[in-house]
Amino acid sequence: MASLSRQRKLYASVQTEVAEEPAVTQLTEKFEYFRPTLLSYDELPEWQKDSPFILYGYRPESNSAHACFASWLYLHNETVNIYSHLLPGVVFLAGEVMIYQYFDARYPMATVSDRLIFSFFLLTAVTCLGLSAMFHTFLSHSAHVSHIWLQLDFVGIIVLTLGEFVSAIYVGFYCDPGLQRVYWTMIITLCSASIFILLNPRFQGSRWRTFRVCTFVCTGLSGFLPIAHGVKILGFSQMLKQSGMPYYLGEGLLLMLGTLFYTVSTEIETQKCDMRKILIDDPRCGFQRLSNQAGLISSDAHTRFSMFWSSLQQWFI
Numbered sequence: 494m495a496s497l498s499r500q501r502k503l504y505a506s507v508q509t510e511v512a513e514e515p516a517v518t519q520l521t522e523k524f525e526y527f528r529p530t531l532l533s534y535d536e537l538p539e540w541q542k543d544s545p546f547i548l549y550g551y552r553p554e555s556n557s558a559h560a561c562f563a564s565w566l567y568l569h570n571e572t573v574n575i576y577s578h579l580l581p582g583v584v585f586l587a588g589e590v591m592i593y594q595y596f597d598a599r600y601p602m603a604t605v606s607d608r609l610i611f612s613f614f615l616l617t618a619v620t621c622l623g624l625s626a627m628f629h630t631f632l633s634h635s636a637h638v639s640h641i642w643l644q645l646d647f648v649g650i651i652v653l654t655l656g657e658f659v660s661a662i663y664v665g666f667y668c669d670p671g672l673q674r675v676y677w678t679m680i681i682t683l684c685s686a687s688i689f690i691l692l693n694p695r696f697q698g699s700r701w702r703t704f705r706v707c708t709f710v711c712t713g714l715s716g717f718l719p720i721a722h723g724v725k726i727l728g729f730s731q732m733l734k735q736s737g738m739p740y741y742l743g744e745g746l747l748l749m750l751g752t753l754f755y756t757v758s759t760e761i762e763t764q765k766c767d768m769r770k771i772l773i774d775d776p777r778c779g780f781q782r783l784s785n786q787a788g789l790i791s792s793d794a795h796t797r798f799s800m801f802w803s804s805l806q807q808w809f810i
Contacts, residue, residue: 528567529553529560540636552633561631574629582622589615610663617656624649647691647709654713655684657744661716665723665736676719683712713748716741 532551534542541551550570555561565575592611596603628646632639658680666672687708690696696705720741723732732738 528563529555531569538636540639541633554635555633556635558631558634561634564630564633571629571632575626578622578626578629582619582626585615585618585622589619606663610660614656614660617653621649621653644692647705648688650709651684651687651691651712655680657741658716658719661736661741662719665719665732667735672719672722679718680712680715683715687712710749714745716745 529552531549532553533549534545534547534551537551538554541554547570550568552564552569552571564571589612592615593608596608596611600607624642624645628639628642631642659677662673662676662680666676690708691705720732720736720738723736727735
């Protein structure tokens with residue numbers, strides 16, 4: 494009887510182990526799905542090889558949107574890039590709601606145009622940061638999907654450039670609607686041309702990479718034209734206060750610095766370059782947005798003060 498009892502217990506134990514094996518295997522597969530083994534640069538397929546200076550921390554090709562979003566939950570070499578766009582995007586989205594409350598509480602005399610200009614800029618910032626966060630999220634999906642999101646990422650940057658120009662021209666030439674329309678037409682034309690070049694299959698590939706980057710940079714730097722015009726009309730000191738010019742110049746510097754990192758491969762120790770994309774290239778975007786918003790607030794403050802709002806200096810507090 495004792496022997497039979499031991500055999501039954503042994504049989505039950507074996508059956509339990511057999512039943513547990515699929516569950517353990519399934520759990521392991523889920524863990525590997527949500528947190529796969531990260532790859533080195535040499536292990537990547539050709540389409541994922543972008544910068545040889547970034548050696549480790551690559552997500553494997555997943556062909557799954559679910560797996561791409563799951564990568565938000567573990568560390569890899571795109572984690573900082575994702576969150577440095579995603580979190581500021583959420584902040585600007587909240588600002589989209591708060592800006593109306595702020596106007597109602599502090600500046601009830603603000604016109605509909607004033608409110609819409611601020612709202613439009615915040616909307617373009619949310620669009621840019623959101624598309625960039627999605628690009629870095631889907632960078633490990635597949636070659637086709639990654640390329641689509643890369644194009645959308647650049648479209649988002651151009652959309653934000655449009656938002657920055659529209660708002661800056663509005664406050665810089667607040668008393669001259671004619672010049673506002675002239676420069677708005679200019680920037681809309683340039684941004685439309687940039688998007689066309691970006692999305693046109695004829696200008697794709699590494700052969701046209703420098704041309705695409707130059708088009709993007711020239712569109713951004715065209716902002717110096719209305720600034721120079723404003724200096725000629727109003728004088729340097731007045732334009733400095735009225736347009737928030739120092740902030741826009743600072744943003745232009747950040748833009749050129751970021752482009753330099755994007756296009757130039759520097760001969761530095763590989764271990765140091767390995768962190769370049771993670772810590773330098775893309776987090777600059779959040780600083781650019783904050784710089785622009787500071788300039789917009791500053792310029793609008795002085796314009797309103799010089800017009801009729803005696804209390805508008807409180808913008809600077």
